[in-house]
Every structure is written in C-alpha cells, then in structure tokens.
Amino acid sequence: MSGRHVCVLYGGRSLERDISMSTGRRVIRALESRGYRVTGIDVDESLVRRLLELRPDLVFIAMHGKGGEDGTVQELLEILGLPYTGSGVPASIQGMDKVLTKHLLLAEGIPTPPFHAFNDAAFRELGAKDTLSLIAEDLGLPVVVKPAAQGSAMGISFVVEAGELPRAMVSALSFDRKVLLEKFVRGRELAVSLLGDGGEARVLPIVEVIPSSGHTFYDFDSRYVAGETDFVVPADLAPGVAAEVERVSLATYRTLGCRGFGRVDMLLDDTDVPWVLELNTIPGLTETSTMPMAAEAAGLSFEDLVVQITESAWV
Amino acid sequence: MSTRRSDKYEGRYAARTKVMRSSAMRDLMSLADRREVISLAGGFPATDTFPKEVFDRINADISVTRRALSLQYGPTEGFDLLKDDIATVMAAEGTKVDPAHILITTGGQQAIDLVTKTFVDPGDVVLAEGPSYAGALTTFSSYQTTVLHVPMDASGLVVDELEALMDRLTAEGRRAKFLYIVPTFSNPGGTTLTLERRRRLVDLAAERELLIVEDNPYGILRYDGEPLPTLLSLDRDANVIYLGSFSKILSPGIRTGWIVAPPAILHKCVFGKQATDLCSSPLNQLFVHEFVAGGDWLDYVERLKILYRSRRDVLLGALAEEFPEGSTWTVPEGGFFVWATLPAPVHTGDLLVKAIEENVAFVRGDAFYMDGQGSSSMRLNFSGNAEERIQEGVRRLGAVIKDQIELYRALGL
Numbered sequence: 245m246s247g248r249h250v251c252v253l254y255g256g257r258s259l260e261r262d263i264s265m266s267t268g269r270r271v272i273r274a275l276e277s278r279g280y281r282v283t284g285i286d287v288d289e290s291l292v293r294r295l296l297e298l299r300p301d302l303v304f305i306a307m308h309g310k311g312g313e314d315g316t317v318q319e320l321l322e323i324l325g326l327p328y329t330g331s332g333v334p335a336s337i338q339g340m341d342k343v344l345t346k347h348l349l350l351a352e353g354i355p356t357p358p359f360h361a362f363n364d365a366a367f368r369e370l371g372a373k374d375t376l377s378l379i380a381e382d383l384g385l386p387v388v389v390k391p392a393a394q395g396s397a398m399g400i401s402f403v404v405e406a407g408e409l410p411r412a413m414v415s416a417l418s419f420d421r422k423v424l425l426e427k428f429v430r431g432r433e434l435a436v437s438l439l440g441d442g443g444e445a446r447v448l449p450i451v452e453v454i455p456s457s458g459h460t461f462y463d464f465d466s467r468y469v470a471g472e473t474d475f476v477v478p479a480d481l482a483p484g485v486a487a488e489v490e491r492v493s494l495a496t497y498r499t500l501g502c503r504g505f506g507r508v509d510m511l512l513d514d515t516d517v518p519w520v521l522e523l524n525t526i527p528g529l530t531e532t533s534t535m536p537m538a539a540e541a542a543g544l545s546f547e548d549l550v551v552q553i554t555e556s557a558w559v
Numbered sequence: 560m561s562t563r564r565s566d567k568y569e570g571r572y573a574a575r576t577k578v579m580r581s582s583a584m585r586d587l588m589s590l591a592d593r594r595e596v597i598s599l600a601g602g603f604p605a606t607d608t609f610p611k612e613v614f615d616r617i618n619a620d621i622s623v624t625r626r627a628l629s630l631q632y633g634p635t636e637g638f639d640l641l642k643d644d645i646a647t648v649m650a651a652e653g654t655k656v657d658p659a660h661i662l663i664t665t666g667g668q669q670a671i672d673l674v675t676k677t678f679v680d681p682g683d684v685v686l687a688e689g690p691s692y693a694g695a696l697t698t699f700s701s702y703q704t705t706v707l708h709v710p711m712d713a714s715g716l717v718v719d720e721l722e723a724l725m726d727r728l729t730a731e732g733r734r735a736k737f738l739y740i741v742p743t744f745s746n747p748g749g750t751t752l753t754l755e756r757r758r759r760l761v762d763l764a765a766e767r768e769l770l771i772v773e774d775n776p777y778g779i780l781r782y783d784g785e786p787l788p789t790l791l792s793l794d795r796d797a798n799v800i801y802l803g804s805f806s807k808i809l810s811p812g813i814r815t816g817w818i819v820a821p822p823a824i825l826h827k828c829v830f831g832k833q834a835t836d837l838c839s840s841p842l843n844q845l846f847v848h849e850f851v852a853g854g855d856w857l858d859y860v861e862r863l864k865i866l867y868r869s870r871r872d873v874l875l876g877a878l879a880e881e882f883p884e885g886s887t888w889t890v891p892e893g894g895f896f897v898w899a900t901l902p903a904p905v906h907t908g909d910l911l912v913k914a915i916e917e918n919v920a921f922v923r924g925d926a927f928y929m930d931g932q933g934s935s936s937m938r939l940n941f942s943g944n945a946e947e948r949i950q951e952g953v954r955r956l957g958a959v960i961k962d963q964i965e966l967y968r969a970l971g972l
Contacts, residue, residue, distance in 0.1 A: 257590060
C-alpha cells in the first residue's frame with residue numbers, strides 16, 4: 245500500500261530499549277523500501293502530541309517490554325482511533341504477564357510448567373519468605389525464578405538449592421513487582437512464530453534454539469549477540485511431534501486472543517510434551533531474532549513479513 | 560530440509576574475542592543516557608565550561624599558521640612542541656621529565672593499550688588495584704591477561720597485600736608483568752596512595768624488579784590537601800611507566816594522552832603505535848599545544864577545580880543525608896569519583912535496574928573487578944552534573960536503596 249503514512253514506534257524506556265531500537269530501525273527500512281511513507285518515533289512523553297500532529301494512517305508498534313508490549317500504548321492508540329499492528333489491549337496485558345498467561349493456559353488444558361507466583365507485597369506484608377522452602381519441595385529443584393513481566397531473559401535465575409531462592413527473588417523483584425517460580429523443564433527450546441488473527445493464524449516453521457556451550461540457558465547474551473546461539477529452521481522434529489507443537493502454539497495464540505503476529509516459546513521434553521513458557525505479543529525482529537528466520541523458511545523475506553504485519557492491521 | 564543458522568564467521572574469530580564483555584550491562588546503560596535520567600555513572604568532565612573565546616582563538620591560530628601541518632600525517636612519537644608542553648604540565652605537578660622520553664598517544668586509553676600490547680602475552684599475569692579502572696580491565700582482557708587484584712583501603716593500595724601476592728606468585732613460579740595503579744584520586748575508588756606507601760611501593764619495585772604502570776589522569780585536579788609526588792618522580796631505578804591524559808583537564812574529545820617511559824620501552828611502544836594508528840591526530844595535538852603554550856590551561860584548571868570541589872561537596876553532603884545507616888563511602892581529595900559501599904546483602908547490579916526505573920544511574924561495583932568482587936559497591940561521579948542534579952540524583956538513589964533493604968529484610972536476608 246504505497247504512499248500510506250506509517251508511524252513506527254520504537255525505543256521507549258523499557259529495559260528492552262536497545263532491542264526495540266534495532267527492531268524499529270529494521271522495520272522502518274523495510275517499510276520505506278516498499279514505498280510507505282514512514283516516520284520513526286523514539287517514544288517519550290511527547291508521543292501523543294506527535295501522533296496528533298502527524299495523524300498517520302497506521303502505527304507500527306516496534307516496542308518490547310513495559311509500556312509498548314503490555315497494552316499501554318495499545319490503549320492510547322485505541323483512544324486516538326489509530327489502527328496499529330499486533331495484538332489489542334487484552335491480549336497485550338495477558339501476554340506481558342507470564343503468570344496470567346499460565347493461568348489462562350491451564351484453564352484450557354495447555355501444558356505449562358508447574359509454578360507459584362508472588363508479588364513483593366506478599367514478602368513485605370505477609371511473611372511469604374517462609375513458604376519458599378515449601379515451594380522448593382512442591383515444585384522440586386531446580387526452580388527457575390523470573391520476573392512476571394520482563395522479556396529477553398533479564399532478571400532470570402536458575403536455583404539449584406533452596407537456600408539460593410531469596411537472593412534470586414530479589415534479582416527478579418528488581419525487574420518487576422511480581423515474580424514467577426517455575427519448575428525447570430529440561431528439554432529442547434522451540435520458538436514458534438504465528439502470523440494472522442486468533443485461531444485463523446498461520447503457524448510459521450518451528451525454530452529450535454541451541455545455546456552454545458557455556459550458556460546455562462537461552463540467556464540475554466546468547467539471545468542478542470550473534471554467534472552465541474545456533475538456530476535450526478525448521479526444527480528437526482518427527483511429523484507427529486511437529487504437528488502437536490503447532491497445535492499447542494496455535495491454541496496458546498488463540499486462547500490469549502492474539503492478533504497480527506506473535507511468538508510462543510516452549511520447551512519440548514524428552515517425552516515430546518511441548519511445555520509453553522510464554523507468549524510474546526511483539527516478538528523481536530532483529531538480525532538474530534527467530535521470527536524473521538521462521539518467515540524466511542516459509543518463503544517470506546523480511547520486507548514481506550513486515551508488510552504482512554502492517555497490512556493485517558488495516559482490517 | 561532443516562538448516563542450521565549460526566554466526567557464519569564462528570570458528571574464525573580470534574580467541575581474544577571470547578573474553579569481550581557482556582552486552583546486558585551496555586543495554587542497561589543505554590537507558591541511563593536518556594534525558595530524564597540523572598546519570599552519576601559517566602566519567603564526564605564539564606566541557607560546557609570551556610571558554611568560547613579560547614576555543615575560537617586556538618582554531619583561528621591553527622588555521623592561519625599551521626593549517627597544512629594540522630591536516631598532514633605527523634610523527635608517530637607526536638610533535639616535539641607538544642612534548643615540551645607536557646613536560647610543563649607535569650612540572651606543575653612536581654614531576655620533571657625529559658621530553659625525549661614522551662610518546663603522544665590517542666587518549667590515555669591508547670597508552671594503556673600500547674603498554675599492555677608491549678608487555679603482555681596471553682595468560683600473563685597483570686596486577687591491578689581492586690577496584691580498578693574498568694577501561695584498563697577491558698584492555699587487559701582483550702589481551703587475554705590474567706588480572707589479579709590487590710586490595711585497597713582508605714590510603715590506597717595496601718602494599719603489604721601486594722607483597723604477599725607477589726610472594727604467592729613467586730612460590731607458584733609465576734611473575735606479574737606489571738602493576739597497574741591510579742595512585743592519585745583513583746578511578747573508581749577516589750582514594751589517594753599516601754606518601755609513605757608511595758615510597759614503599761617504589762622501593763618494593765626496585766627490590767623485586769616490579770614494573771609499575773602509573774596512570775595519572777586526575778592528579779592535577781586536587782581540591783584539598785597537599786600535592787604528593789608521583790611514583791615516577793620518586794623512582795630512582797627506571798621501574799615506572801607513567802601515563803598521562805588531557806581528557807580531564809582539557810577535553811576527552813580531543814583524544815590526547817601520553818606515555819613517559821625509559822627509551823627501550825618507549826621504542827617498543829612507538830612500534831606498537833605505528834601499527835595501530837601511525838600517529839595521533841596532528842590537528843588535535845596542535846589544539847592542545849596552543850592551549851598549553853598559550854598559557855590558558857592553568858586558569859582553566861583552576862576554574863575546573865572550583866567547580867568540581869563544590870560538586871564533590873554537594874555529593875558528599877547528599878550521601879550523608881540520603882544513604883542509609885551502614886553505608887560507607889570514600890572522601891576524595893580530588894578527581895571525579897566517590898566509591899560507596901552499601902550494607903551487606905545489597906547487590907548493586909539488582910539495585911541499578913530499580914534505580915534506572917527511578918531515573919537515576921550509577922556504575923555497579925563489580926564492573927571494576929575481574930573476579931566478581933564489588934557487588935555491594937557503586938561508583939558515583941560528581942564532575943559531570945550540576946549541583947541540583949547531584950542532590951536530586953542521590954535523593955532518588957537513597958530512596959531506592961532503602962526500599963531494597965526493606966525487601967532483603969522481608970526475604971530474611
């Protein structure tokens with residue numbers, strides 16, 4: 245749709261700012277190369293004023309983490325009556341909150357690792373620290389401690405001994421007021437990208453993520469520094485297993501009511517159960533992100549992918 | 560058909576690239592650059608105070624009298640006229656040097672790089688203060704150095720500990736290539752090595768043939784107390800390599816530093832520099848020359864000292880008001896930094912995330928060690944922010960720390 249004016253929102257002040265900058269710049273180049281009129285906005289307090297001045301035809305949200313991926317910007321755009329890419333407000337809120345996501349998945353019978361979750365008030369006001377050893381017993385060690393609302397593996401700890409739990413809680417609570425303690429599932433890491441709306445979405449080829457030796461899990465460095473991680477596209481899976489992974493991914497995407505695009509991260513254990521860890525409503529589109537790789541394996545260039553995401557927002 | 564995607568150049572990178580540092584910290588620090596964040600993290604001098612008329616006059620002079628020279632290649636060793644100026648600057652700090660023993664470098668950072676390149680093979684041991692300037696640690700690790708830290712106290716490097724460490728190395732049949740030290744207003748510690756320890760250190764170096772790399776970018780920026788002799792000026796046995804810089808007294812953007820070393824060492828450094836950049840920018844060297852030879856520099860430094868002294872006082876006052884009981888910090892007599900240490904369980908890496916949420920930033924203490932020490936400490940800069948911002952930054956930081964301490968308590972830590 246040449247000539248239409250698209251504002252690309254990127255940057256902002258979430259902890260994933262740099263990744264968002266990188267996604268944003270690539271999206272801008274891709275849209276420009278396809279003839280769109282593009283204005284990039286590094287998001288700050290002038291955002292609403294600028295959008296009112298610019299009055300774009302559409303907004304491409306290339307922000308990750310708090311503010312951009314959690315329903316905040318989406319709500320503003322709803323109020324301003326501007327069409328935007330990706331999921332709407334409820335799906336964004338649910339996707340950003342790993343705890344909420346997991347409750348919704350459990351209700352649908354979608355496998356997600358056993359867990360407990362707290363906000364910091366439970367510790368500050370209700371003495372929750374005394375439950376940590378019970379949690380360790382209940383879930384079994386190792387436990388993965390993560391902030392409920394962060395992307396890109398920041399603030400995540402692997403806890404092998406119950407005594408390490410409090411420290412891990414502090415690290416996770418530095419990133420978010422709510423913390424998730426999740427049973428560690430040993431397995432292959434799969435990233436499944438989806439394009440389209442709800443149950444009608446198209447599942448792109450599954451990507452297997454193989455961290456290089458020396459990294460305990462798919463951590464921040466291996467996720468964003470080229471060469472720290474290998475990717476296999478499409479993942480080498482038996483046809484029945486691949487079909488189950490696709491089914492579970494689509495069910496996850498539909499359950500949260502996602503729109504436009506998204507990515508489901510899961511662990512495939514050695515009995516071939518795909519355990520869903522989280523759903524990203526605005527997956528990274530950097531040089532080393534898995535969604536562009538999956539698109540390419542499906543015959544979609546990066547520009548094609550960006551155009552599809554953009555065009556799906558008109559409807 | 561499946562394809563395995565990875566970095567196509569993997570397997571071809573040099574081993575030294577493996578040790579380069581994490582991006583997670585860089586990512587956080589990019590948030591600290593945002594306007595609303597009061598950053599006590601950087602090591603920025605107040606270049607906004609540089610007088611416009613001096614800047615204009617220097618540029619006009621170069622344009623009229625040395626235009627062609629400024630645009631041409633220069634000698635690898637640097638211009639002789641600038642070496643004379645450096646001797647003048649060092650004399651003002653009480654150190655006499657022969658200009659022939661000076662090599663001009665592209666910033667003090669290149670001086671560290673050239674010395675390391677000259678002395679260190681992969682696996683070699685380098686001794687450094689703990690905590691130590693993070694930029695030097697980056698250089699050491701890019702040459703695959705094993706860095707061992709020597710503890711410091713309020714009087715600077717603990718020479719007894721250095722001796723014990725050297726004994727241990729000797730017992731293992733190893734020997735350090737050199738000791739890297741910022742003896743005056745250290746970065747990040749803010750501490751200054753006492754005269755007695757300076758003498759002992761230089762004596763120890765003579766007894767044990769220890770090479771000392773004395774990095775002194777801040778020495779002239781003294782706000783209280785009596786100036787102390789540099790290690791170079793105390794040394795009688797050619798064991799000290801001295802590194803200087805115009806970054807803090809003129810401009811870091813001008814990228815001009817220097818090495819003073821015995822001729823044999825200097826010769827090797829010149830060779831190393833030739834391979835790196837042939838020569839430091841003649842235009843920048845001439846700018847520095849005009850600044851020093853024109854006599855403006857002393858006035859400028861005096862003005863900086865007045866500015867930084869009151870900024871330091873504001874920072875120290877704010878710390879006393881806002882930081883919780885059990886916190887400690889250094890009281891620097893000069894330089895740019897205060898090193899603060901928080902009550903035991905607080906991890907400044909975790910704290911930094913919350914601090915940035917509250918629009919204030921610092922450098923986490925473990926960035927100044929190669930071995931994970933320093934996790935309860937932080938480096939705070941006072942040179943780069945106006946007084947009200949320092950005050951407000953520390954107020955925000957104090958609130959974040961108190962909240963974090965409450966959380967530790969709630970978790971039984």
